[in-house]
Amino acid sequence: MSSVFANLEPQQVWKLFEDICAIPHGSKNEAELRTYIEKVVKAHGCVVKKDAAGNLCISVSATPGCEHAPSVILQAHLDMVCEKNELTRHDFRRDGVRCIRDGDWIRADGTTLGADNGIGVAAAVALALSENISHGPLEILLTVDEETGLTGALHLSPDLITGSMMINLDSENSHAVCIGCAGGGGVTSMYELELEAPKKNYLWRDLWLTGLQGGHSGMNIHENRANAVKLMARLLRTIDSACAMRLADFQSGDKHNAIPREARACIGIPEGKINTMQSCLSDMFDRFKNEYPHEPLLEITEQSVSLPAHCYTQETTRVLLNLLLAFPHGVLAMSRTMSGLVETSNNLSSVHLSGKSCTIHNTPRSSRPERLAAVIEQICAVTELAGGKTIQEPTYPGWEPNPDSELLRLYEQVYAEVFGHAPFREAVHAGLECGIIGQKKPDLDMIAIGPDIRNCHSPHEAVSITSVQKFWTVLVRLLERIGKMKAA
Known part of the structure; x- marks a missing residue:
């Protein structure tokens, strides 16, 4: 050996x-x-x-x-x-x-x-x-x-x-x-975004949110570990409110049973709004660190990138960000029969953009079949409100x-x-x-x-x-x- x-x-x-x-x-x-x-x-x-x-x-x-x-x-x-x-x-x-x-x-x-x-x-x-x-x-x-x-x-x-x-x-x-x-299951949500030509008077940046603990989406879900999809969606929504940004890419998560640890987004900012964007990054970083003191390695970084081939319209970008924030994540109910045991939860496990297509995956779990069905129904309903469609995986007992x-x-x-x-x-x-x-x-x-x-x-x-x-x-x-x- x-x-x-x-x-x-x-x-x-x-x-x-x-x-x-x-x-x-x-x-x-x-x-x-x-x-x-x-x-x-x-x-x-x-x-x-x-x-x-x-x-x-x-x-x-x-x-x-x-x-x-x-x-x-x-x-x-x-x-x-x-x-x-x-x-x-x-x-x-x-x-x-x-x-x-x-x-x-x-x-x-x-x-x-x-x-x-x-x-x-x-x-x-x-x-x-x-x-x-x-x-x-x-x-x-x-x-x-x-x-x-x-x-x-x-x-x-x-x-x-x-x-x-x-x-x-x-x-x-x-x-x-x-x-x-x-028991558990999985739900894939598909949402179609509208493309537009990137604005040439915008400066383009890759944003990285890294350093989170991640972990098992069932065994660690009760520990309130930060979810990179959720944090990036909040960060982008804040920047959009202040800068009227354009989104060109959003990628996070590659395992359905893992809490996302990292996220990357490509955004465009009007030339005169870079300082405003950077203030948003700083403010949201401080907010996240206060919310998640057990995530000491959390980092938010930016890097200049060239003009992307396309970006997404502001309207469909805002629907996407609202959709990601509306999905449930974390502990939804504790067991009534076994002290300290999570009964029902959901993990917003990934989001990936490719061309017009957006694919989002959720991993719900519950020890009660009826509660599992209710969470799946909620995920489907939220997706439909945004104009998307869902595919449900077979549940397991x-x-x-x-x-x-x-x-x-x-x-x-x-x-x-x-x-x-x-x-x-x-x-x-x-x-x-x-x-x-x-x-x-x-x-x-x-x-x-x-x-x-x-x-x-x-x-x-x-x-x-x-x-x-x-x-x-x-x-x-x-x-x-x-x-x-x-x-x-």
Whole structure:
């Protein structure tokens, strides 16, 4: 192993994670990683099956004496979110992730790390390769394309798996056991803008709003992190009110499940209004810093650019900015049954202009189907008021907590034996594959666990070294305990 991972325990997990990081595996680009895993486990004598969606199921025989134990599914997803800082040179289609050891944390060099869910994949494959861990029959289910619509799980062939218990390895808190999740969907709004020739007596500027934390649009939505789309829309509306600007471009956000971190706009300002524009930039920067003191790296910068090929009429620009400001964003309701849990939210995840076309994406989530439907209806209504059209993605189901789960009882028992106290139970405001897989296999007993991972879906993502060892210890002990049971 490289010096980054030298002497880390469990060695097999970290060695596999290092190999995974070296292989590009963004969403819809998992083929090389899938081939690598197939080769590794087949060499160890495991049986591998695939379905039409590209999901992988690795069958691992029980160790001697555990043949009659319940069959356990270990589930993780192969793909990672591909985000990088603006100045980072990295091609996610071809380049592996460069890892850095920072105290108790492993992070990447200016990109997402992929611990979500690479560390879960590494743990599952390490169990398949283990020689000294007792366990019953195992099925390792590795799904594709989780991060861009859960499509691997949505198209999973139910016949691919037969186990009665499933341990999802895609959680991000070693102190907790996850027993429920939100459902969600997506809405794409399309709005047509009117073009006009750019005014030659205008000075043209690129505006950049950068340095925001971003983060997961479900797991971090309650932290009131700033949304680059919203801030840029407010900034442009302020400038327009003072300067009668013209808009030539607006780009922000490229992942539906990430809070936008950066935005760029190209605007034209009358020659005599540049000082006014700069005053607007300064005033709005101060306002944003006061509103979001937890965004210390926020920056607003400008750069002179040449005359663009076209710009948009003032009327349609103003409708666009009002539309972006009217969309809901953030927490919309808290759970009435679980303290501190977000029930319903929306993430205004992206806006992109191309010619006459404007495409905007929203990602609503809710643990209550009726509230999810209401948010989708609101997004569609706001779009229609602006004269736009919408395309709704299929929604996916949540996962209803089962406090009487036998697997949950066993996990809490083992955890308490190892650490002297029980983990706390949680449900998450994010779409886990458990909800979809549970709908396909209604009798499946499920929990979700994992090590401590912070700032998922952003270049600040990092995984705790000590928590990986803790996660592994409890997972191994749990499988050993189940291996001593008799299947019903």
